[in-house]
Amino acid sequence: MGNHRNALVAVVRQELAEARGAARAVLAAAESARGEAEHRRRLVRDAYATCLNQLAEARDSARRDIQQRYQLETARLAGNVRHLAALSASGAAGLPWRMWSPTEPEPGTRPGLLRIGTLGLDDAVALPGLVPLLDAAHLELSGPQATVDGMITGLLLRALGSTRPGEVQLTVYDPEHLGGTLASFAPLGISFVGPGGLSGMLDGLVEHICRVNETVLAGEYVSLADLTAAGGGSRTGAGPRPEPWQVVVLLADAATAGELTSAQRAQLDRIVRTGVACGVHVVARGLELAEHPTVRRLAVRDQTATCDLTGDLEIRLDPPPAADQVAAFCRATAERLRAGPPPARMSDLEPPKFWSESSAHGLLAPIGDGTDGAGGLIEVPLGDDPPHALIGGPSGSGKTNLLYAWLAALSTRYGPEELALYLLDFKEGVSFARFVPGPRDSSWLPQVRLAGLNVNGDREFGLAMLRHLSEELRMRAQAAKRHDAAKLSELRVEDPHGHWPRIVAVIDEFQVLLAGRDAVADEAVTLLEDLARRGRSQGIHLILASQDVSGIEALWGRSGLIGQFTLRIALPKARRILADDNLAAAVIPRHHAVVNAESGAPGANLIVRLPDAGDRTRWRGLQRRLWRARPAGCEEPRIFDGDAIPQLPASCRPSGPVPSLDAPVGSSPGAVLGERIDVAARPARLRLGRMPGRNLAVLGTRVDEACDVLAAAALSLAAQGPAHFSVVCLDPDAGRAAARLVAELPSADWHDDLAEVPVLDRPHYVLGYALDAVPSPEALRRLLTDGPERRTHMLGWWRSVARLRDSLGGPGARLDAIGAWVALDVQGADLAPLHPQPGGPVWYPRRRRGLFFDRSVHRTPEVIIPYEVNSDHA
Structure with missing residues (x-):
């Protein structure tokens, strides 16, 4: 029984122990579960906090991005608005008062906000x-x-x-x-x-x-x-x-x-x-x-x-x-307002589009604005009626400025195919130099075909231009006859592939061309009258400018010539431009002009306020725009500068190997003596054939020019074929030029006396410097008389006509052996022995000009410009 109780107690104890162990296990498991749950709760809290932080950051970032985009977009739109506002309310319309000043708008711009x-x-x-x-x-x-x-x-x-x-x-x-x-x-x-x-x-x-x-x-x-x-x-x-x-x-x-x-x-x-x-x-x-x-x-x-x-x-x-x-x-x-409106600017005369007009029926261009209260630009016509213009005004009244304004308006409306300009300025200056290529600006006005600068001493060039225009008139008249056209507009319709621009010839101070009673004035007035009468139908128009036309002797008895100029433009105090009973020019102020298309009759006056068209910078800008737009094939204008000395062309100098003296040569080679004063700038040539008198006498005391004439003749002859040259120099001042010429000629020798010059049976040219000092005049006379037939020609320089006669035998000597001569500083009366006209030619000697006469070619002498050949003239 006791054992049984003990055993039962042990079993109970064992069960209690197991129960406590199970309870402890349950408690441990529960504790572990609580820890796991807490861990999970912490993870959730941390994740939540992280999400909240990220959400906050995203929100802040989005706000910043939106703000930045807003600011950028606002700045862009504001900039656009400001730009539009600046366009819509420019200048005085939109400036703040602290910066405000009146601003005048450009022509044609509409008012803004x-x-x-x-x-x-x-x-x-x-x-x-x-x-x-x-x-x-x-x-x-x-x-x-x-x-x-x-x-x-x-x-x-x-x-x-x-x-x-x-x-x-x-x-x-x-x-x-x-x-x-x-x-x-x-x-x-x-x-x-x-x-x-x-x-x-x-x-x-x-x-x-x-x-x-x-x-x-x-x-x-x-x-x-x-x-x-x-x-x-x-x-x-x-x-x-x-x-x-x-x-x-x-x-x-x-x-x-x-x-x-x-x-x-x-x-x-x-x-x-x-x-x-x-x-x-x-x-x-x-x-x-x-x-x-x-x-x-x-x-x-x-x-x-x-x-x-x-x-x-x-x-x-x-x-x-x-x-x-x-x-x-x-x-x-x-x-x-009391002073009146300002005059038109040169830019106001420009059309909206360049070269958009046709000249078939005439030319129409403004020269300034009206003063009748209505304003507006006054346009001046040239065509069948009126055909030509006469501009008058005393010195300083603004003739050149008026011409600049008119040319600016014409050249911006009519292209080179529609308008050709011939410009001639007889004042002492270069009024038209800005329209042609120069050392500072290579551009030119595309319509200009010819420009005469510094021609106040070269009336012959004015005559040459009139001859050229007369030839152009003849050619156009023949073309019109072939196409049965009565005037230019009809010719352009019948011959659409022809080149028939209207021609405008501007002659400033034209009275210089007609000054004096000589052959130049007589022929010039005859050509002017013919161009004025017949030019209108063929599209040739004259613009003549002068201080006073009443004293031009060449116009006396030729009232019909001035009568053709029915467009009259009178500047302040102009005389005899308008009709005698039209006194408008006497009362207009400066920078004004009277435009009258009825030959100056009272009642037809238009008073024009002229712009300032003389600013060189503004002109250069306009001209370069036109020049860059010139059509293909637009040639540079022919320029005659009376102050420039032409150089002997390279084609008139010998180049390449020395030709054989046995090579054939033309029967009548031409000696180049200088540049003719004509539109084409052709050289003046003297043909030296095997005929009596084919010798040249250079007359005058200007040593450098005489040496240049002889050098140009010799070098041009040497460039044409084999020839021999004999040089006789009897003037120490010409020695350097003569020696330089001998060095440049392919075949040449130097002699101290004409008696030493050999007689050759081939082209032979004797260059004599100061032949009036020759010690053996008999040899000189023999060469002059017998030389040409044996292809020996004398090119000699005498310092006066009297010394030439002395060299040929005295006052009674015949001068037939001198078939051609170039006179330098020799008066016309002194040339009477060498000229068929009694009393000698009308000739006014001037620097770097010569009077050339070849009795086998010329009826009257022509003025030439001796080429510069020796660059070391002292």
Whole structure:
């Protein structure tokens, strides 16, 4: 029994122990589970916190990104708005008052918007607040009277400051303050209307609108803005505004606004509906305007305003301009108005598109603007009627400036295929040098075919140009006859592939060409008369300019010549250009001209204000634009410069191997003596055939020129074939030039006396320097007489005609052995023994000119320019 109890106790103990162990295991498991759960809770909390942090960071990042994008987009849009505002309200229309100054618009530009303040989107972005007015809108303003009045003052100042003086006319209806509100604008001639004048003012505006519609727009244009942009239908492009803007300021208070009669209200409504198209604009304070698309309404508070154009955006108003700023502007503008409008600029004469006109039926180009009050450019015609122009005015009256303006207008309208210019200036200067290539500018005016510079001493070149034009007239007349055409326009239709531009020849100070009683003046006036009579039908037009035509002897008895010049342009104080009873030129001021297309008859005058067309920089810019647009094949103009010394052409110098003396040579080689004064700049040649008298005498005391004539002759002969040269120099001053020539000639020898010169049976030329000092005159006479038939020719220099005669036997000696001569500083009367005309030729010796006569070719001598051959003349 005891054992049994013990065993039972042991079993119970064992079970209790196992139960405690199980309980401990359960507790351990529970503890472990609690720890795991806590760990999981911590993980969840940490993940949640992390997510919250990431969400917060994402939110902050998104906010920053959105803010940055917003700022970038706002800056971009604000920049676009500012750019558009700068285009829409440029210069005086949009500048802040601290930077403000009046700005004159370019011709043809339409008025833009006017600044009244700034649009504040936020503290960082401020944009110009702009409203329309001229050519766009009427304005209705409501709000505190003082603020509105300051705003109107600013609007008017901007409108006046961004247009030309006189283009905006102000009318103010101010019944409360009787004009005192805008009195600072009084110097501009502002019209103030009193309390009883409203009806008359409105009626007058309605009549003005009717007149503009009927006589100005005439159903062809919708508005004055369109008419101005089209240039009023003229060929000159956008020009002056045909009618000024009428800005009507109605300063009404509440009481006055209610007092409008039904008639007044009806007239005001008509003005609102039709005024903008006709340049009439209403700016109303305290007065309601009728509903219309052109009406803009502004609600003004103390410092801000809203406009139906900008919606809910508030405009922070600019302060009104300072009173002294308004007064200074009005005084300056009034002074400009009293002085009259400024003259047209050279750029105003340019068409909208270069070279867009045809010259088939004539030439039409402006030279300045009119002074009759209507403004606008005055266009000058050249064609069948009038065909030619005569310009007159004393020295300093502006002839050259007028020609510059006319040439600028012509050359921008008519291309090189339509117009060819021949320019000749007989003044002591280079007025036309800017139109041809020069050392500082290689461009040229593409229409110029020929230009004569510094020709006051070379009337022969003027004669050469007239001969060239006469030949062109003959060629055109023959072409017209072949095509049965009576005038140039018909010829161009019948011969569309021909080159028939109109030709305009400008001769400044043309009286120089006709000065004196000699062969040059006689032939020149004959050619001028023929060109004037027949040139009109063939498209050749003359523009002659002079100080006074009354004293030109060559025109005496030739009234028909001047009668062909029906277009007369008289500058201030011009004489004998207009009719005797037309005194307009005596009273016009400087920078003006009288244009008369009826031969100067009274009643046909147009007074023109001329632009300043002489600015070289502006001309160079215009010319380079035209030059770059020149067509392919447009050749450089022929330039004759009376001060330039031509060089012996390279083709007149021997080159390559020395030719054999046995090689054949032409029977009549030509010695080049100098450059002829003609359009083609051809060399003057002396043919040296095997005939008696084929010798040359160079006469005069100018050593350098005499040496150049002999050197040019020798070198040009050597370039044509094998020849031998013998040089005899009896003047120490010519020794260096003679030695240099011997060194350059392929075959030459030096002799101290003509007796030493051999007789050769081949081309042989004897060059004699100072032959009046020859010790053996018999040998000289023998060479002169017998040499040519044996192909030996004397090219000699004598220092006077008397010494030449002495060399040939004295006063009674015959001079038949001298078949050709070049006279340098020798008077015409001294040349009588060598010239068939009794008393000798009419010749005025001058530097670097020679008178060349070949009795086998010439009827009268011709003037040549000796080439420069030796560059070391001392």
